Amino acid sequence: MKRYEYHRPRSLEEALRLKGADPGACYVAGATDVMVRVRAGDLAPTALISLRGVPELRGIDFGDVGRGARLGAATTIGEIAAHPGLREAYPVLAQAAAVLGSVQIRNAATVGGNLCNASPCADTAPALLVLGARLRLQRPGGHREVPLEEFFRGPGETCLARDEVVTQVLLDPPAAGARSAYRKQGRVHMDLAQASLAVLVELDGATCRRALLAAGSVAPVPLRLKPVEALLAGTRLDEGVLAEAGALAARTVAPITDVRATADYRRAIVGVFLRRMLADLRDGGARPARRPA
Amino acid sequence: MAELRYIGTETPRPEAADKASGRATYIHDLQRPGMLHGKVKFSEHAHARIVRIDTSKAERLPGVKAVITARNTPEVRIGFLRDNFALKGDKVRQFRDEVAAVAAIDAETAAAAVELIQVEYEPLPAVFDPVAALEEGAPLIHERDERGRPVTSNRLPLTYRHDSGDLAAGRRAARHVVSGEYSTPLIQQCCLGTAGCLAELDGNGHLTIWAKTQIPFLAQRDFVRALADLGLKGKNARVIVPTLGGGFGTGLDTHAYEYLAILLAWRTGRPVKIVYSREEEFACLSPRQSARSRIEQGCDADGRLTFRHVEVLQDNGAYASWGATYPSVMMLPATSLYRVPNVHFEATLVYTNNTYCQAMRGYGNPEITWGLEQSLDDLAEALGVDPLELRLRNCNEPGEVTPMGLKITTCGLRECLERTGQKLGWREKRGAGRPGPGPRRRGVGLASLVHVGGGGRIYRSDATGVILKFDDFGNVNVLHGGVEMGQGLHSVLSLAVAEAVGVRPESVFINQTDTGTCPWDVGTHASRGAFMACQAALRAGAKARQRIFVLCEGIFPEEAERSLKALRKKNPDYAPPAFDLRAAARRENFELEGGTVTIKGAPVEPWLRVELSRILRGAHFREQGEMLTVEAFYDPPNELPDFERGCGNMSACYAFGTQGAEVEVDTETGEVRILRLVAVHDVGKALNPQTLKGQMYGALAQGLGYALYEEVVTEHGRIVNPDFRDYKIPTACEMDFPIDLDFVETNEPNGPFGAKGVGEPGLVPTAPAIANAIYDAVGIRIHDLPITPGKVLEALAAKDSCGR
Numbered sequence A: 001m002k003r004y005e006y007h008r009p010r011s012l013e014e015a016l017r018l019k020g021a022d023p024g025a026c027y028v029a030g031a032t033d034v035m036v037r038v039r040a041g042d043l044a045p046t047a048l049i050s051l052r053g054v055p056e057l058r059g060i061d062f063g064d065v066g067r068g069a070r071l072g073a074a075t076t077i078g079e080i081a082a083h084p085g086l087r088e089a090y091p092v093l094a095q096a097a098a099v100l101g102s103v104q105i106r107n108a109a110t111v112g113g114n115l116c117n118a119s120p121c122a123d124t125a126p127a128l129l130v131l132g133a134r135l136r137l138q139r140p141g142g143h144r145e146v147p148l149e150e151f152f153r154g155p156g157e158t159c160l161a162r163d164e165v166v167t168q169v170l171l172d173p174p175a176a177g178a179r180s181a182y183r184k185q186g187r188v189h190m191d192l193a194q195a196s197l198a199v200l201v202e203l204d205g206a207t208c209r210r211a212l213l214a215a216g217s218v219a220p221v222p223l224r225l226k227p228v229e230a231l232l233a234g235t236r237l238d239e240g241v242l243a244e245a246g247a248l249a250a251r252t253v254a255p256i257t258d259v260r261a262t263a264d265y266r267r268a269i270v271g272v273f274l275r276r277m278l279a280d281l282r283d284g285g286a287r288p289a290r291r292p293a
Numbered sequence B: 001m002a003e004l005r006y007i008g009t010e011t012p013r014p015e016a017a018d019k020a021s022g023r024a025t026y027i028h029d030l031q032r033p034g035m036l037h038g039k040v041k042f043s044e045h046a047h048a049r050i051v052r053i054d055t056s057k058a059e060r061l062p063g064v065k066a067v068i069t070a071r072n073t074p075e076v077r078i079g080f081l082r083d084n085f086a087l088k089g090d091k092v093r094q095f096r097d098e099v100a101a102v103a104a105i106d107a108e109t110a111a112a113a114v115e116l117i118q119v120e121y122e123p124l125p126a127v128f129d130p131v132a133a134l135e136e137g138a139p140l141i142h143e144r145d146e147r148g149r150p151v152t153s154n155r156l157p158l159t160y161r162h163d164s165g166d167l168a169a170g171r172r173a174a175r176h177v178v179s180g181e182y183s184t185p186l187i188q189q190c191c192l193g194t195a196g197c198l199a200e201l202d203g204n205g206h207l208t209i210w211a212k213t214q215i216p217f218l219a220q221r222d223f224v225r226a227l228a229d230l231g232l233k234g235k236n237a238r239v240i241v242p243t244l245g246g247g248f249g250t251g252l253d254t255h256a257y258e259y260l261a262i263l264l265a266w267r268t269g270r271p272v273k274i275v276y277s278r279e280e281e282f283a284c285l286s287p288r289q290s291a292r293s294r295i296e297q298g299c300d301a302d303g304r305l306t307f308r309h310v311e312v313l314q315d316n317g318a319y320a321s322w323g324a325t326y327p328s329v330m331m332l333p334a335t336s337l338y339r340v341p342n343v344h345f346e347a348t349l350v351y352t353n354n355t356y357c358q359a360m361r362g363y364g365n366p367e368i369t370w371g372l373e374q375s376l377d378d379l380a381e382a383l384g385v386d387p388l389e390l391r392l393r394n395c396n397e398p399g400e401v402t403p404m405g406l407k408i409t410t411c412g413l414r415e416c417l418e419r420t421g422q423k424l425g426w427r428e429k430r431g432a433g434r435p436g437p438g439p440r441r442r443g444v445g446l447a448s449l450v451h452v453g454g455g456g457r458i459y460r461s462d463a464t465g466v467i468l469k470f471d472d473f474g475n476v477n478v479l480h481g482g483v484e485m486g487q488g489l490h491s492v493l494s495l496a497v498a499e500a501v502g503v504r505p506e507s508v509f510i511n512q513t514d515t516g517t518c519p520w521d522v523g524t525h526a527s528r529g530a531f532m533a534c535q536a537a538l539r540a541g542a543k544a545r546q547r548i549f550v551l552c553e554g555i556f557p558e559e560a561e562r563s564l565k566a567l568r569k570k571n572p573d574y575a576p577p578a579f580d581l582r583a584a585a586r587r588e589n590f591e592l593e594g595g596t597v598t599i600k601g602a603p604v605e606p607w608l609r610v611e612l613s614r615i616l617r618g619a620h621f622r623e624q625g626e627m628l629t630v631e632a633f634y635d636p637p638n639e640l641p642d643f644e645r646g647c648g649n650m651s652a653c654y655a656f657g658t659q660g661a662e663v664e665v666d667t668e669t670g671e672v673r674i675l676r677l678v679a680v681h682d683v684g685k686a687l688n689p690q691t692l693k694g695q696m697y698g699a700l701a702q703g704l705g706y707a708l709y710e711e712v713v714t715e716h717g718r719i720v721n722p723d724f725r726d727y728k729i730p731t732a733c734e735m736d737f738p739i740d741l742d743f744v745e746t747n748e749p750n751g752p753f754g755a756k757g758v759g760e761p762g763l764v765p766t767a768p769a770i771a772n773a774i775y776d777a778v779g780i781r782i783h784d785l786p787i788t789p790g791k792v793l794e795a796l797a798a799k800d801s802c803g804r
């Protein structure tokens, strides 16, 4: 195997400086995507800059539900899946984290890496999309915040500039009456999604005030299902509406056929998932998010 | 051997500790002084003429020691039809064709050098479908045969045909007839240890090769022939088998990469190792062959089978390896699974530009049983009889001679069927149309199998040998040519040797398989390993006992008296019972058990028990001393079949079994969940229940993978899912259902300790059992493996639109 210079910066500033000095270098967090691509010969960086030891990128800041949450970009998927506060306030995210890869992968993989890799099947992406997540991006001498929705540009493409890193994922406090869930289907348990769906609804009894829906593996980027959201807003979630929403979801997605599944199959199951998940959430199947204090 | 002490006990396998702790030495771990790393340059076309190969850049790369092509090395032909070459010279016929190889000081340099080799191709029209390949005007994969004569068709020159009874009469006698077409995909054996070898030539031109093989002695023959091609006539090839990370049939033939390692070692004068990456293992090793079958069968008004008509078309890929001989085993279930008097079987094998195929566990049997057992369910429905009942009415019986001439000695099929039914709750569950939660439906199904259980003669000799080499410590070192590849052969063999000789299993050591030291064995295939090894061990053990008891005549009394003397010294009051030791010390009176020699009928006194080690040392160190080594060679009572006529009793006995599945089908997503698997197998006798269960659980997982997940996907001959990201096998998460395993012990008289071979049967009927359960649940038939959720949804939709 080719040998690489491997940097372990101890601060954000040092990380940015290293990257500035060697533009061909590649950031790595868990390296679970990077090393696969390096070994396949798809990526040949001049050096690797590890973000694991950068304190600004670590940690889950979730003291008080009312303030929302800040996740360091280098937070591991396993930490998210196991975090009691996040599980309570953002079930959709914890559920997505819990089905990403295997135990070993979840121990290494990070949320920042999952998003920056920008795969259409990234499990945390649909979950964070329905939570309206924003990303904090740092570059030498400045930072900006972008809504996750504007972050993805295409398969493997984001709006991240060459000299930027993602430092944090920012989440608003859960809205009143919000319930959410994530469902992924693979051919076997440990698989990339054939299709996945994140659903967040704000309910008044059986009436849906607002719905946020995002699907994975059904388009070049993790996809918000806006026509279906519009259909659901303000409706009573009765069986007729659920069926209609499922059918519309199947029409809204734009999947392809590959070794994991056919396009038709992906369409079909997105519709089924939506119908089932809405019914479950309506009936209280997933734990409701705790009200802001 | 009246009472068994070790055989039949749950015993951990001897190599487990080393494997679990990372000490086992696989091919990947092997190093030799001065060793180079080899890497293969594969074709970039499915079918193309090679115009030019430019190796100059690769040769100039520092660290590269040799770059070989067909143009700068002697021709080495391989394969049993001699239709393949270690290096392709004129044209490539599949994507994985070897066009060049490199030896370099490390693996990275070798990989970089391979990238620098430039090959210019002139693409040729290619054909990937076996039906299209048979059409007139189809591109010819091979223009000439081995002897250079022109060839006019892509059909392989191999005939597999069976005709028995009177098919027309069988058809006339049938009240109900069903037919169907079925297919099974290419799948990969998925050894966790990828393929590889290390080849080294010594100063005299003799080859030593550490190989991932299941046929060390046939490989030796192949390699000796290749050495002759290199001008090393009369030189020896010694094949050594290191710890293997699975075999599953991959090691049944020799592979181009092995010849390339030999060529590179010859060219460089240094040891050369080639190890495949996972992607190479998927894309460049020979998978299980795909097959299409047309099955028609009928029964009379009572449900007795009157005829069976089976036609098989196999996509052979570009060259002939053992995939091309699957029909020799397909004939078994086609003619002999359940009693059917009039049978036609025929298989056609066709060259295409797809990857060529090799052996895999089950070897043609799962491919046919997949359709056969579904077709039987169809027949039961046509007749209006319960599928289990139909099978019982046609059940094989002991003493039967099947249309293929298989002599069924023992047969536990009836019991397997009945027990599977009981365990599944067949009576209550079958046909009950039981709903599961929401849009899910539940069903049960079952399927059976017959397979060779006492070797499988596909070669002039089906034999094996065992050498028992005793040492001064009473240990028995076993030399045996069969291959331990994870299945538990060494565990069972050490129990058998312990039992046969009369020593403790801890004193038995199985040596590394090595053609230089071990007696000949045809190969570890056809579920024959344990069966043959134990038979040879029984014979060698009997010889050893005879020899030991002869030694005892002189040595036992001396040793016993010495013990007595020591005893008296310690305890002067000790009065030994009256016993004429000298008179009793006759060979027929000795007994050896657990490593201790005694005299039958002698008083039970400690000094009258002599450890085997003392006898052996006594023999060793006396004047004109001798060391005890015995050998036995066993060839089973079976026949080499005539495959063109489809008859011959190829095995000394036959294994049977039935598996049942309870499934839950999600009618909206098409997912199939296994709620339970039942497997009841006629194993003759459980030699080591622990390894037996291991074989069965592993086989069931493979059977489940075949049923639901696995398929090597090709696009115009290129494999597009060559890794575990895109090719899925079941993991522990998928095996999350109860497995009810049970064994019928029929005590096979031709088997060692009553046992039959059991290596393959466990994965044969799994897929059809699941398919039959799906039919019970939702009324659809999937004819093409694997049963993916997409196919289930399509079939459900088709059924709905028919129903309307």
Ligand SMILES: Cc1cc2nc3c(=O)[nH]c(=O)nc-3n(C[C@H](O)[C@H](O)[C@H](O)COP(=O)(O)OP(=O)(O)OC[C@H]3O[C@@H](n4cnc5c(N)ncnc54)[C@H](O)[C@@H]3O)c2cc1C
Residues within 6 Å of the ligand: A026, A027, A028, A029, A030, A031, A032, A033, A034, A035, A036, A051, A057, A073, A074, A077, A099, A100, A101, A102, A105, A108, A109, A110, A111, A112, A113, A114, A115, A116, A117, A121, A122, A123, A124, A164, A165, A166, A167, A191, A192, A193
């Ligand atoms: C066996 C296996 C199974 C997998 N299963 C799944 C699965 O089920 N679902 C799924 O979604 N994914 C899966 N993956 C993919 C992968 O594990 C995830 O995408 C993971 O979250 C990537 O995180 P990482 O920290 O390892 O990323 P890395 O590999 O370290 O980085 C990925 C990319 O992001 C960039 N990057 C990382 N952090 C930052 C940052 N803070 N700022 C800017 N750029 C950054 C890197 O430069 C790189 O381009 C699997 C991978 C493997 C090997």
